[in-house]
Amino acid sequence: MARPEQSVEGRGIGEVLQFLQAEFADVTISKIRFLEAEGLVAPARTASGYRKFSAADVERLRYVLTAQRDQYLPLKVIKEHLAAMDRGLRPSAGGPPVAPSSLPEPPGLPVAEDFGAYGTELRLTREELRAAADIPAELLDQVENHGLVVARGNHYDGDALLVATLAGEFARYGIEPRHLRPFRTAADREAGLIEQVTGPRRTEKTEELAALAVRLHAALVRSRLPR
Structure with a gap:
């Protein structure tokens, strides 16, 4: 048969x-x-x-x-562009592919759909991460040393790019990566709590709880600022 x-x-x-x-x-x-x-x-x-x-x-x-x-363009160059795009980069005219020049700003407070916007689709080398975040190598060293950015295997994802970019913004106000450790500690605890509820696999329920955690965190920070 x-x-x-x-x-x-x-x-x-x-x-x-x-x-x-x-x-x-x-x-x-x-x-x-x-x-x-x-x-x-x-x-x-x-x-x-x-x-x-x-x-x-x-x-x-x-x-x-x-x-x-x-x-x-010759096929060799096009093939290099495609390989870079497979890592989430974008081709640039007359130069090597680069990471997105700016990160989208979610409208208002984050919702579940915002999670994954800076996820694992992007795969950057360390130098690509530094260049895309527009921060000096010394600052990136500090960000990594304090556990704010962690490589996933041999690359860095979109979440790492967002964290490195925000660390650069904080640095402009004189806030160093060592001062940001409470954010990492809070994130670890919040992620642990969510994992207790949803399990180790990332699901739609995980995304929804993560969005709630971020909204709660933002509201608590605002509530403690001077009126």
């Missing part, structure tokens, strides 16, 4: 070609296969070996074709 076909969601190469030709008239199936062979896109395969391109795959192809057509 024949084995049932493995279900893999996505567009076939013919559909992708038809979609791309609306914007890139000279693209061909051979061109798409070549870009795959060069490692610029890696579509999933069905059990029979048919390619299935996700929406992200199609966007990568659009990026490659646009960079070739509008900027005349």
Whole structure:
């Protein structure tokens, strides 16, 4: 008996070609296969070996074709850009990819949806973190020494970038990283309390409780400031 076909969601190469030709008239199936062979896109395969391109795959192809057509970039450079974008960086004109130049400010008090905005999608080297936060190396050393920023394996995520950036803002008021240790201690206790309720896995309930904790913390700080 024949084995049932493995279900893999996505567009076939013919559909992708038809979609791309609306914007890139000279693209061909051979061109798409070549870009795959060069490692610029890696579509999933069905059990029979048919390619299935996700929406992200199609966007990568659009990026490659646009960079070739509008900027005349060689594939080697485009591949480096894609690798950087996979770490959450953005390409910069005439230079290496960089981290976002500014962090979005959540409107008002944070809500559950704000959590994850600076999460693990971004993967920075230490120097990329320092440059993106726009702080001197000495300050970053202090931030790390006091446990405010911790590397995740060999990289730093978006939360680390936000903390380093805010540490730089505090430094402009003469508040050094050592003065910020109570914030880290409070965060550790709040995270521990939430984990007791939700368990070690991060879930929607974790996000909701984290948002409540931040709102409570902000309200308590404000309530203790002079009127």
